[in-house]
Amino acid sequence: MKTRILQLIFVLILAFGLAPVSQAEGLKYKATYDGTFLDTSFDINNDGFFTDVVRGSGQGTFGQSDTVIVTEFLPLGVTGECASEDDLRFIVIYSKGVATYSKGEQLYTSSGSGYICIDLATGDYEGLATGVFDGGTGRFENAYGTFETRFSGRNLTFPAGLPFGFGSINGVTTGLLYLK
Numbered sequence: 001m002k003t004r005i006l007q008l009i010f011v012l013i014l015a016f017g018l019a020p021v022s023q024a025e026g027l028k029y030k031a032t033y034d035g036t037f038l039d040t041s042f043d044i045n046n047d048g049f050f051t052d053v054v055r056g057s058g059q060g061t062f063g064q065s066d067t068v069i070v071t072e073f074l075p076l077g078v079t080g081e082c083a084s085e086d087d088l089r090f091i092v093i094y095s096k097g098v099a100t101y102s103k104g105e106q107l108y109t110s111s112g113s114g115y116i117c118i119d120l121a122t123g124d125y126e127g128l129a130t131g132v133f134d135g136g137t138g139r140f141e142n143a144y145g146t147f148e149t150r151f152s153g154r155n156l157t158f159p160a161g162l163p164f165g166f167g168s169i170n171g172v173t174t175g176l177l178y179l180k
Contacts, residue, residue, distance in 0.1 A: 026145060029133075029177040031060025031099075032170075033067060037153070039164040044070055045094055054097075054169055061177075062101055069097035069109075071129075073116060082117030083126070090116045092129050098136075105138030109147065123158030123167065127151050133177050140179070147175030 035056020044051045054069040073090035082089055092114035099107045111131030118125040133145040151171030158165055 026176040026178045027061065029061050029145070029147065029173070029175045031058045031065065031173045033058035033173070034168075034170040035067070036167065037169050038166050041164070044072060047072070047093075049074060049093065050164070056169065058099070058173075060173070062107075065099040065101050065107075067097060067099045069095060071095040071111075078120075081115075084117075084119060087117040087119050090118070092116075095129060095131065103138065105136065105140055107136040107140040107143060108134050110134050114149075118155060118158065120159065123155035123165075125153060125155060133175065142180035143177055144180075145175055145177040147173055147177075149173040 033056045035054055037052055037054045039052050040050055042051045043049060049072045052071045052073065054067070054071070056067050056069075058065045058067055071092060072094040074093045076089045076091060078086055079089045092111055095109075095111040095114075097109040097111075099109070101107070109131055111129045113131065114127060114129030116125055116127035128148065128150050130146070130148045133140075133143050133147060135141060136143055149171055151169055153167055153169040155165040155167040157167070
């Protein structure tokens, strides 16, 4: 009888949370980051739009990381879709990112969806991008999942530097990451 009770207790412990979480369930991913961006005259995919390069450092689910992201934005103009109706709106048409962690492991991201709104008077901006985790190296070799990043900052050369700019960026990325 005592053996059956112990077996039952053991099964209940495993079933209700003391067993490791299956990777099939995914990991909640969260990272905060700060850095800088620089617009370039480089057209990464030969579509006529220039590339923005973000370099930043972050802290999150897997510890500290250094991140580089390249993004192309399509300018839509003043559309009335931003917080202030006279902000300039751009949409994300292409983005790739690499987060490098302390042991040299890298997590790759891709996006083709999102926006940025820039205040024409101050250069302050805010935006959102959604995308996918698509592999990497080390423990991230076969990683996949989805993410959303909300970001803001200031274009320090705006508007004099158009179409190029340089400035600050910070934000939070959240998502669901699966490791195989």
